[in-house]
Amino acid sequence: MFEPTVVDDPSLSRPTYAEIDLGILTANYRAVEQAVGKARMLPVLKANAYGHGLVHVARHLETLGAAGLAVAFLEEGALLRRAGIRCPILVMGGIDGSQIPQFLRYDLTITASSVHKLREVNQAAEALGVVARVHLKVDTGMGRIGMRPETAPAMFEAGLQAKHVEVDGVYSHFATADRKDPEQTRLQLDVFRSCVSFYRSRGIPTPKLHIANSGAILQHSDSYLDLVRPGLLLFGLYPSEEVRRTIDVMPVLSWKSRVVFFKVQPAGYPVGYGAAWAPHEDTRIVTVPAGYGDGYFHSLSDRGAVLIGGRRRPIVGGVCMDQFMVDIGPGGEAYNGDEVVLIGSQGDASISAADVARWASTIPYEVLTNINTRVARRYVGPGTTS
Protein backbone atom coordinates (compact mmCIF):
# COMPACT_ATOMS: atom_id res chain seq x y z
CA MET A 1 0.00 0.00 0.00
CA PHE A 2 1.15 3.50 -0.71
CA GLU A 3 -0.32 6.69 0.69
CA PRO A 4 0.39 9.46 -1.79
CA THR A 5 1.65 12.75 -0.48
CA VAL A 6 3.12 15.18 -2.97
CA VAL A 7 2.53 12.88 -5.93
CA ASP A 8 0.07 10.05 -6.41
CA ASP A 9 2.50 7.84 -8.32
CA PRO A 10 5.23 6.05 -6.32
CA SER A 11 7.49 5.97 -9.38
CA LEU A 12 7.68 9.76 -9.22
CA SER A 13 8.76 9.80 -5.59
CA ARG A 14 12.43 10.14 -4.69
CA PRO A 15 13.68 7.16 -2.72
CA THR A 16 12.90 8.63 0.71
CA TYR A 17 9.98 7.20 2.63
CA ALA A 18 8.65 6.24 6.03
CA GLU A 19 7.88 2.54 6.33
CA ILE A 20 5.06 1.70 8.75
CA ASP A 21 4.90 -1.92 9.89
CA LEU A 22 1.27 -2.71 10.73
CA GLY A 23 2.29 -6.11 12.09
CA ILE A 24 4.38 -4.39 14.76
CA LEU A 25 1.53 -1.97 15.45
CA THR A 26 -0.72 -4.97 16.07
CA ALA A 27 1.80 -6.55 18.43
CA ASN A 28 2.19 -3.30 20.39
CA TYR A 29 -1.57 -2.85 20.56
CA ARG A 30 -2.07 -6.38 21.90
CA ALA A 31 0.72 -5.95 24.45
CA VAL A 32 -0.87 -2.77 25.82
CA GLU A 33 -4.36 -4.24 25.66
CA GLN A 34 -3.26 -7.25 27.65
CA ALA A 35 -1.47 -5.12 30.24
CA VAL A 36 -4.50 -2.92 30.95
CA GLY A 37 -6.82 -5.86 31.64
CA LYS A 38 -10.47 -4.85 31.70
CA ALA A 39 -9.88 -1.26 30.60
CA ARG A 40 -10.70 -0.64 26.95
CA MET A 41 -8.45 0.95 24.37
CA LEU A 42 -8.90 4.52 23.14
CA PRO A 43 -5.78 5.01 20.98
CA VAL A 44 -4.63 8.59 20.46
CA LEU A 45 -3.98 9.42 16.80
CA LYS A 46 -3.43 13.16 16.79
CA ALA A 47 -0.86 14.80 14.48
CA ASN A 48 -1.22 12.33 11.63
CA ALA A 49 -1.13 9.41 14.08
CA TYR A 50 2.22 10.59 15.45
CA GLY A 51 3.47 10.81 11.88
CA HIS A 52 2.37 7.28 10.94
CA GLY A 53 -0.52 8.31 8.66
CA LEU A 54 -3.89 9.02 10.27
CA VAL A 55 -6.24 7.11 8.00
CA HIS A 56 -4.25 3.91 7.58
CA VAL A 57 -3.49 3.65 11.28
CA ALA A 58 -7.11 4.39 12.23
CA ARG A 59 -8.46 1.72 9.90
CA HIS A 60 -6.01 -0.79 11.29
CA LEU A 61 -6.80 -0.03 14.94
CA GLU A 62 -10.52 -0.12 14.26
CA THR A 63 -10.16 -3.66 12.93
CA LEU A 64 -8.18 -4.59 16.06
CA GLY A 65 -11.25 -3.69 18.12
CA ALA A 66 -10.43 -0.32 19.67
CA ALA A 67 -13.34 1.09 21.70
CA GLY A 68 -12.83 4.38 19.92
CA LEU A 69 -10.15 6.71 18.61
CA ALA A 70 -8.99 10.05 19.99
CA VAL A 71 -7.69 12.99 17.98
CA ALA A 72 -6.84 16.58 18.82
CA PHE A 73 -8.92 18.55 16.34
CA LEU A 74 -12.17 18.67 14.44
CA GLU A 75 -10.39 18.40 11.09
CA GLU A 76 -8.72 15.14 12.12
CA GLY A 77 -12.04 13.68 13.22
CA ALA A 78 -13.80 14.80 10.03
CA LEU A 79 -11.04 13.29 7.89
CA LEU A 80 -11.52 9.95 9.64
CA ARG A 81 -15.29 10.02 9.11
CA ARG A 82 -14.82 10.85 5.44
CA ALA A 83 -12.46 7.88 5.20
CA GLY A 84 -15.23 5.64 6.53
CA ILE A 85 -14.20 5.18 10.17
CA ARG A 86 -17.33 4.35 12.15
CA CYS A 87 -16.20 3.84 15.74
CA PRO A 88 -16.59 6.65 18.32
CA ILE A 89 -14.08 9.47 17.77
CA LEU A 90 -13.22 11.74 20.68
CA VAL A 91 -11.84 15.17 19.81
CA MET A 92 -9.72 16.14 22.80
CA GLY A 93 -8.78 19.73 21.96
CA GLY A 94 -10.58 22.85 23.05
CA ILE A 95 -13.41 23.78 20.74
CA ASP A 96 -14.32 26.90 18.86
CA GLY A 97 -18.03 27.53 19.49
CA SER A 98 -18.75 28.29 15.83
CA GLN A 99 -17.65 24.77 14.86
CA ILE A 100 -20.04 22.85 17.09
CA PRO A 101 -22.49 22.08 14.23
CA GLN A 102 -19.59 20.48 12.33
CA PHE A 103 -18.76 18.24 15.27
CA LEU A 104 -22.37 17.13 15.32
CA ARG A 105 -22.57 16.65 11.57
CA TYR A 106 -19.56 14.33 11.68
CA ASP A 107 -20.80 12.50 14.78
CA LEU A 108 -17.70 13.35 16.79
CA THR A 109 -17.53 13.20 20.57
CA ILE A 110 -16.92 16.71 21.89
CA THR A 111 -14.72 17.63 24.83
CA ALA A 112 -16.52 20.16 27.00
CA SER A 113 -14.40 22.06 29.47
CA SER A 114 -16.82 24.61 30.85
CA VAL A 115 -20.49 25.09 31.69
CA HIS A 116 -20.65 27.72 28.98
CA LYS A 117 -19.36 25.34 26.27
CA LEU A 118 -21.73 22.65 27.43
CA ARG A 119 -24.67 25.04 27.03
CA GLU A 120 -23.48 26.03 23.57
CA VAL A 121 -23.28 22.36 22.60
CA ASN A 122 -26.73 21.72 24.00
CA GLN A 123 -28.21 24.60 21.99
CA ALA A 124 -26.53 23.57 18.76
CA ALA A 125 -27.71 19.97 19.22
CA GLU A 126 -31.26 21.12 19.90
CA ALA A 127 -31.22 23.28 16.77
CA LEU A 128 -30.09 20.31 14.67
CA GLY A 129 -32.45 17.90 16.39
CA VAL A 130 -29.67 15.56 17.54
CA VAL A 131 -28.13 14.44 20.81
CA ALA A 132 -24.49 15.53 21.20
CA ARG A 133 -22.09 12.99 22.68
CA VAL A 134 -19.76 14.76 25.10
CA HIS A 135 -16.85 13.93 27.39
CA LEU A 136 -16.30 16.39 30.23
CA LYS A 137 -12.73 17.41 30.99
CA VAL A 138 -11.43 18.07 34.48
CA ASP A 139 -8.07 19.77 35.03
CA THR A 140 -6.49 17.86 37.89
CA GLY A 141 -3.02 19.34 37.50
CA MET A 142 -2.07 19.66 33.84
CA GLY A 143 -3.10 23.31 33.78
CA ARG A 144 -4.31 23.09 30.20
CA ILE A 145 -8.01 22.68 29.34
CA GLY A 146 -10.62 21.41 31.77
CA MET A 147 -12.71 22.57 34.71
CA ARG A 148 -10.82 23.03 37.95
CA PRO A 149 -11.83 20.37 40.51
CA GLU A 150 -13.68 22.90 42.72
CA THR A 151 -15.94 23.92 39.86
CA ALA A 152 -16.29 20.53 38.17
CA PRO A 153 -19.50 19.62 40.07
CA ALA A 154 -21.21 22.63 38.48
CA MET A 155 -20.25 21.22 35.07
CA PHE A 156 -21.45 17.72 35.98
CA GLU A 157 -24.71 19.30 37.15
CA ALA A 158 -25.04 21.24 33.89
CA GLY A 159 -24.41 17.98 32.00
CA LEU A 160 -27.36 16.39 33.79
CA GLN A 161 -29.59 19.35 32.91
CA ALA A 162 -28.63 19.53 29.22
CA LYS A 163 -31.37 17.58 27.46
CA HIS A 164 -29.65 17.38 24.09
CA VAL A 165 -26.33 16.21 25.47
CA GLU A 166 -25.29 12.72 26.45
CA VAL A 167 -22.35 12.82 28.86
CA ASP A 168 -20.63 9.63 27.76
CA GLY A 169 -17.35 10.18 29.59
CA VAL A 170 -15.38 12.26 32.07
CA TYR A 171 -11.63 12.53 31.78
CA SER A 172 -8.43 14.23 32.83
CA HIS A 173 -4.79 14.25 31.79
CA PHE A 174 -1.55 13.63 33.72
CA ALA A 175 1.34 16.07 33.60
CA THR A 176 4.11 13.84 34.99
CA ALA A 177 3.04 10.21 34.47
CA ASP A 178 6.29 9.39 32.61
CA ARG A 179 8.50 10.69 35.43
CA LYS A 180 10.17 8.61 38.09
CA ASP A 181 8.54 10.51 40.94
CA PRO A 182 4.94 9.23 41.24
CA GLU A 183 3.77 11.94 43.64
CA GLN A 184 1.91 14.32 41.34
CA THR A 185 0.34 11.49 39.35
CA ARG A 186 -1.05 9.92 42.54
CA LEU A 187 -2.36 13.28 43.64
CA GLN A 188 -4.03 13.93 40.27
CA LEU A 189 -5.64 10.49 40.34
CA ASP A 190 -6.99 11.10 43.86
CA VAL A 191 -8.39 14.46 42.85
CA PHE A 192 -10.02 12.90 39.78
CA ARG A 193 -11.58 10.08 41.77
CA SER A 194 -13.00 12.38 44.40
CA CYS A 195 -14.37 14.69 41.70
CA VAL A 196 -16.26 11.98 39.88
CA SER A 197 -17.65 10.56 43.15
CA PHE A 198 -20.28 13.23 42.38
CA TYR A 199 -22.15 10.64 40.34
CA ARG A 200 -22.09 7.87 42.92
CA SER A 201 -23.14 10.22 45.68
CA ARG A 202 -26.18 11.18 43.59
CA GLY A 203 -26.95 7.56 42.77
CA ILE A 204 -26.45 8.29 39.07
CA PRO A 205 -24.48 5.92 36.79
CA THR A 206 -20.92 7.22 36.36
CA PRO A 207 -19.93 8.03 32.75
CA LYS A 208 -16.86 6.31 31.31
CA LEU A 209 -13.73 7.49 33.11
CA HIS A 210 -10.28 7.84 31.59
CA ILE A 211 -6.99 9.47 32.48
CA ALA A 212 -4.07 7.13 31.57
CA ASN A 213 -1.62 8.13 28.82
CA SER A 214 1.43 6.03 27.87
CA GLY A 215 3.42 7.00 30.96
CA ALA A 216 0.55 6.07 33.28
CA ILE A 217 -0.09 2.81 31.42
CA LEU A 218 3.54 1.87 32.04
CA GLN A 219 3.77 2.98 35.67
CA HIS A 220 0.35 3.42 37.29
CA SER A 221 -1.96 0.43 36.91
CA ASP A 222 -4.45 1.98 39.36
CA SER A 223 -5.14 4.71 36.77
CA TYR A 224 -6.55 2.45 34.04
CA LEU A 225 -10.25 3.04 34.93
CA ASP A 226 -12.68 2.38 32.01
CA LEU A 227 -10.59 3.49 29.05
CA VAL A 228 -6.87 4.09 28.48
CA ARG A 229 -5.44 6.60 26.01
CA PRO A 230 -2.10 5.31 24.72
CA GLY A 231 -0.35 7.32 22.04
CA LEU A 232 3.42 7.05 21.73
CA LEU A 233 3.58 3.59 23.34
CA LEU A 234 1.47 2.05 20.55
CA PHE A 235 4.01 3.34 18.07
CA GLY A 236 6.75 1.51 19.93
CA LEU A 237 8.49 4.28 21.83
CA TYR A 238 8.70 5.14 25.50
CA PRO A 239 7.59 8.61 26.59
CA SER A 240 10.78 9.37 28.53
CA GLU A 241 14.20 7.96 29.30
CA GLU A 242 13.34 7.47 32.97
CA VAL A 243 9.95 5.76 32.61
CA ARG A 244 9.80 2.10 33.72
CA ARG A 245 9.53 -0.09 30.62
CA THR A 246 6.95 -2.52 31.98
CA ILE A 247 5.49 -3.35 28.55
CA ASP A 248 7.62 -4.48 25.59
CA VAL A 249 6.95 -2.60 22.37
CA MET A 250 8.88 -2.15 19.14
CA PRO A 251 9.11 0.88 16.86
CA VAL A 252 6.50 0.82 14.10
CA LEU A 253 8.11 3.44 11.86
CA SER A 254 11.38 3.34 9.95
CA TRP A 255 12.63 6.24 7.88
CA LYS A 256 14.66 5.22 4.87
CA SER A 257 16.36 6.72 1.87
CA ARG A 258 19.02 5.82 -0.68
CA VAL A 259 22.42 7.17 -1.62
CA VAL A 260 22.10 9.46 -4.65
CA PHE A 261 25.69 10.66 -4.91
CA PHE A 262 29.12 9.38 -3.94
CA LYS A 263 32.39 11.25 -4.08
CA VAL A 264 35.93 11.17 -2.83
CA GLN A 265 36.51 14.34 -0.88
CA PRO A 266 40.04 15.70 -0.49
CA ALA A 267 41.33 16.74 2.92
CA GLY A 268 40.49 20.36 3.70
CA TYR A 269 37.74 20.62 1.06
CA PRO A 270 34.62 21.90 2.82
CA VAL A 271 31.13 20.39 2.84
CA GLY A 272 27.84 22.28 2.96
CA TYR A 273 26.53 25.79 3.67
CA GLY A 274 28.90 28.03 5.50
CA ALA A 275 31.75 25.71 4.49
CA ALA A 276 32.04 25.01 8.21
CA TRP A 277 33.19 21.39 8.05
CA ALA A 278 36.05 19.86 6.07
CA PRO A 279 37.71 16.45 6.40
CA HIS A 280 41.17 16.17 8.00
CA GLU A 281 42.13 13.48 5.52
CA ASP A 282 40.87 12.34 2.14
CA THR A 283 37.53 10.67 2.73
CA ARG A 284 34.37 9.50 1.02
CA ILE A 285 31.14 11.43 1.25
CA VAL A 286 27.66 10.40 0.17
CA THR A 287 24.63 12.61 -0.35
CA VAL A 288 21.18 11.57 0.89
CA PRO A 289 17.97 13.06 -0.60
CA ALA A 290 16.20 14.17 2.60
CA GLY A 291 16.46 17.31 4.70
CA TYR A 292 14.78 19.70 7.06
CA GLY A 293 12.18 20.33 4.36
CA ASP A 294 10.98 16.81 5.21
CA GLY A 295 11.15 17.39 8.95
CA TYR A 296 14.65 15.98 9.50
CA PHE A 297 16.08 18.45 11.99
CA HIS A 298 18.61 21.09 10.95
CA SER A 299 20.02 20.73 14.44
CA LEU A 300 21.36 17.31 13.39
CA SER A 301 24.01 19.16 11.37
CA ASP A 302 27.41 17.75 12.38
CA ARG A 303 25.64 15.85 15.21
CA GLY A 304 23.36 13.18 13.78
CA ALA A 305 24.13 9.83 12.21
CA VAL A 306 22.52 7.39 9.78
CA LEU A 307 23.05 3.73 8.91
CA ILE A 308 24.80 2.81 5.69
CA GLY A 309 26.18 -0.66 5.02
CA GLY A 310 25.09 -1.76 8.50
CA ARG A 311 27.17 0.89 10.28
CA ARG A 312 26.49 4.22 11.95
CA ARG A 313 28.00 7.04 9.89
CA PRO A 314 28.11 10.72 10.90
CA ILE A 315 26.28 13.55 9.20
CA VAL A 316 28.81 16.20 8.19
CA GLY A 317 28.14 19.82 7.37
CA GLY A 318 24.72 21.35 7.65
CA VAL A 319 21.51 19.44 7.00
CA CYS A 320 20.08 21.24 3.95
CA MET A 321 16.41 21.58 3.03
CA ASP A 322 16.43 18.60 0.67
CA GLN A 323 19.75 16.83 1.14
CA PHE A 324 22.46 16.06 3.65
CA MET A 325 25.95 14.64 3.49
CA VAL A 326 27.43 11.67 5.34
CA ASP A 327 31.08 10.82 5.89
CA ILE A 328 31.59 7.10 5.29
CA GLY A 329 35.32 7.33 6.03
CA PRO A 330 38.46 6.95 3.88
CA GLY A 331 37.86 3.23 3.31
CA GLY A 332 34.07 3.43 3.23
CA GLU A 333 32.19 1.82 0.38
CA ALA A 334 28.81 2.86 -0.89
CA TYR A 335 27.10 2.92 -4.24
CA ASN A 336 24.33 5.03 -5.61
CA GLY A 337 21.12 3.30 -4.60
CA ASP A 338 22.45 1.85 -1.34
CA GLU A 339 19.94 2.00 1.48
CA VAL A 340 20.32 4.74 4.09
CA VAL A 341 18.42 4.40 7.37
CA LEU A 342 17.59 7.63 9.20
CA ILE A 343 15.42 5.84 11.78
CA GLY A 344 15.23 2.06 12.07
CA SER A 345 17.64 -0.81 11.77
CA GLN A 346 20.04 -2.23 9.23
CA GLY A 347 21.90 -5.43 9.98
CA ASP A 348 22.74 -5.35 13.68
CA ALA A 349 22.78 -1.56 13.90
CA SER A 350 19.83 0.63 14.74
CA ILE A 351 18.87 4.23 15.32
CA SER A 352 15.67 4.98 17.23
CA ALA A 353 13.53 8.11 17.21
CA ALA A 354 14.75 8.49 20.81
CA ASP A 355 18.39 8.62 19.56
CA VAL A 356 17.48 11.27 17.00
CA ALA A 357 15.60 13.18 19.70
CA ARG A 358 18.65 13.17 21.95
CA TRP A 359 20.95 14.41 19.16
CA ALA A 360 18.49 17.15 18.25
CA SER A 361 17.75 18.09 21.90
CA THR A 362 14.06 17.30 21.62
CA ILE A 363 11.60 14.50 22.50
CA PRO A 364 10.72 11.42 20.40
CA TYR A 365 7.17 12.76 19.97
CA GLU A 366 8.53 15.70 18.00
CA VAL A 367 10.84 13.55 15.87
CA LEU A 368 7.88 11.46 14.68
CA THR A 369 5.30 14.22 14.26
CA ASN A 370 7.85 16.34 12.42
CA ILE A 371 8.13 13.91 9.50
CA ASN A 372 6.00 15.88 7.12
CA THR A 373 3.76 15.14 4.18
CA ARG A 374 6.56 15.39 1.62
CA VAL A 375 7.72 12.00 2.89
CA ALA A 376 5.69 9.14 1.42
CA ARG A 377 4.37 6.54 3.86
CA ARG A 378 4.60 2.89 2.89
CA TYR A 379 2.64 0.29 4.80
CA VAL A 380 3.98 -3.20 5.24
CA GLY A 381 2.89 -6.20 7.23
CA PRO A 382 -0.38 -8.12 7.52
CA GLY A 383 -3.39 -6.35 6.08
CA THR A 384 -1.45 -4.39 3.46
CA THR A 385 -1.01 -5.03 -0.25
CA SER A 386 2.19 -4.58 -2.27
Ligand SMILES: *Cc1c(COP(=O)(O)O)cnc(C)c1O
Ligand atom coordinates in the same frame (compact mmCIF):
# COMPACT_ATOMS: atom_id res chain seq x y z
C1 LIG B 1 -1.41 13.17 23.53
C2 LIG B 1 -2.38 12.78 24.56
C3 LIG B 1 -2.45 11.46 25.02
C4 LIG B 1 -1.46 10.39 24.62
O1 LIG B 1 -0.20 10.68 25.19
P1 LIG B 1 1.01 9.64 25.04
O2 LIG B 1 2.02 10.16 25.97
O3 LIG B 1 1.43 9.71 23.61
O4 LIG B 1 0.47 8.31 25.40
C5 LIG B 1 -3.47 11.14 25.91
N1 LIG B 1 -4.36 12.07 26.32
C6 LIG B 1 -4.31 13.36 25.90
C7 LIG B 1 -5.32 14.33 26.41
C8 LIG B 1 -3.32 13.76 25.02
O5 LIG B 1 -3.26 15.04 24.64
